[in-house]
Amino acid sequence: MGELKSAREIALEKAKKLGDLSPEERRGQKEKECLQIARAVADKYLAHPDKRLLTDELAKHDGLERELITRFLTRQFLDSIDVSGTRAQQAIEGILSLGENSTIKDTVDKIKNVLQEYRSAQSREKEDIEKAGREILHQMRIAGSAVGSINVRARQEWRKRLERLAAPYEETLKSLKKLLTGTTS
Numbered sequence: 001m002g003e004l005k006s007a008r009e010i011a012l013e014k015a016k017k018l019g020d021l022s023p024e025e026r027r028g029q030k031e032k033e034c035l036q037i038a039r040a041v042a043d044k045y046l047a048h049p050d051k052r053l054l055t056d057e058l059a060k061h062d063g064l065e066r067e068l069i070t071r072f073l074t075r076q077f078l079d080s081i082d083v084s085g086t087r088a089q090q091a092i093e094g095i096l097s098l099g100e101n102s103t104i105k106d107t108v109d110k111i112k113n114v115l116q117e118y119r120s121a122q123s124r125e126k127e128d129i130e131k132a133g134r135e136i137l138h139q140m141r142i143a144g145s146a147v148g149s150i151n152v153r154a155r156q157e158w159r160k161r162l163e164r165l166a167a168p169y170e171e172t173l174k175s176l177k178k179l180l181t182g183t184t185s
Contacts, residue, residue, distance in 0.1 A: 034065055038072030042094070046080055049090040051097045058098075070098050078177045081111065083118045083169045095180070107180045111173065118169040125165050129158045 005013075041057045054073070058066055077091040077098075085091075092108055133155075 030064065031068055034061075034068035035072050037061075038069050038076055041069075042073055042076035042080070045094055046077075046087050046090050049093060051093070054094065054097050073098055075181065078180060081115075081173065081177065083115065083122075083166050083173065088115055104180065107176055111176050111180075114169055114172050114176065118166065121165055121169075122162065125162060129161065133158075 037057070041053065045053050058069065061069055074095055077094045080091040081088045092112065095104070096108060
């Protein structure tokens with residue numbers, strides 16, 4: 001007949017059977033830890049851009065950890081870049097401070113150009129929308145000091161014009177980000 005075991009003994013036996021984590025499980029845990037570190041550092045950097053923050057954090061790690069944190073930081077920065085974003089320049093500077101080679105520099109320059117082209121096109125579109133808005137107000141006999149600035153997002157038609165304008169630039173950015181993600185892996 002079998003001997004009686006305490007709950008503690010049973011738990012210890014089960015834990016012993018489970019054993020250590022497999023290499024894949026350890027790597028998965030390491031990736032999760034590094035992703036959390038990268039998110040925190042990226043958020044802090046984007047709020048208060050200082051390259052020393054990045055270099056100090058990376059100096060705390062080496063080997064695989066450093067590589068993973070660098071890759072995840074790059075992805076966090078890339079996710080912060082979009083045509084309407086206000087933190088694109090900080091994100092770009094963060095990417096460049098993580099490591100620079102000719103491919104990364106060329107791709108980042110292309111991203112900067114796309115953002116600049118979008119801002120110019122958006123500015124022209126907003127001027128056109130404001131002009132159309134003033135024309136509508138003029139037809140309603142509202143003019144002069146009664147008219148302040150036109151809210152270009154006030155009418156759904158105007159919002160859609162701005163969204164249509166942004167779409168091709170977002171697609172171009174998406175492909176450049178994908179290219180940059182491939183060079184930093």
